[in-house]
Amino acid sequence: MSVVLxxxxxxxxxxxxxxxxxxxxxxxxxxxxxxxxxxxxxISDIFVQDGEAAFRVLERQVVVRALGEDPGVLSLGGGAVMQPEVAEALRDARHRVVFLDVTIADAASRVGFDTSRPLLLVNPRAAWTRLMTLRRPTYEALAALTVPTGSRAPEDVVDEVLAGLREHR
Known part of the structure; x- marks a missing residue:
């Protein structure tokens, strides 16, 4: 079994x-x-030099391969789940999918909406909100467990994930 965040x-x-x-x-x-x-x-260079489509092809290959290897704990890029092949691979019963949810205020304080996040370069708060609105239904549909992370220590989030995984066996 693997845990996919x-x-x-x-x-x-x-x-x-x-x-x-x-x-x-x-x-x-x-x-x-x-x-x-x-x-x-x-990734920012891939976006600029090759475009988002090229990045998504590479991302899909990497994610599907990793999911097939039963990786232990796997963290996916925010948009990976929007690719049908990735979403289908996540439906495999071997994977326990955990949606780490966060508000824009907490996300902004963590990532600073810097240039390493190419989809957030122009009007980062509006872009993040738009992406989250688009992606939330997919995150929720794929997840066996949702854990809010805002204003919480990472260790507390891990404790909740572990408790939720034990509960949902």
């Missing part, structure tokens, strides 16, 4: 994922970092 930018997927994997004694994979490693450059 989904949610918007700033939800804490990478931070919570690393702590959760440590507590479970399993590997942790951040698919955004895996995409950058495979491409040999930052």
């Amino acid at each position: 989904i949610g918007p930018p700033g939800a804490g997927k990478s931070t919570v994922g690393a702590l959760l994997a440590e507590r479970l004694g399993v590997p942790f994979t951040d698919t955004d970092a895996a995409v950058e490693s495979e491409a040999g450059r930052p």
Whole structure:
């Protein structure tokens, strides 16, 4: 079984994922970092040089491959779930999908809406809100568990995720 963390930018997927994997004694994979490693450059450069479509192709390949490897704890980029192949792979019973939910205020304080997040470059607050409105139904539909992360210590979020996973076995 693997635990897959989904949610918007700033939800804490990478931070919570690393702590959760440590507590479970399993590997942790951040698919955004895996995409950058495979491409040999930052995601923002892929967006600028090749476009979003090229990034999504690479992202889909990395995520579907990671899901097939039963990775332990996996953190997905915020938009990965919007790709039909990724959503279908997440429906596999081997994966426990956890939606880390966050408000825009908490997300903004965490990510600062900087240039490393290419979809948030122009009017970042409006872009984040628009993306969240579009993605929330998919996050909710795919998740076996939803955990709010706003104004909480990552360790507290991990505790809630672990409790929720035990409860939903």
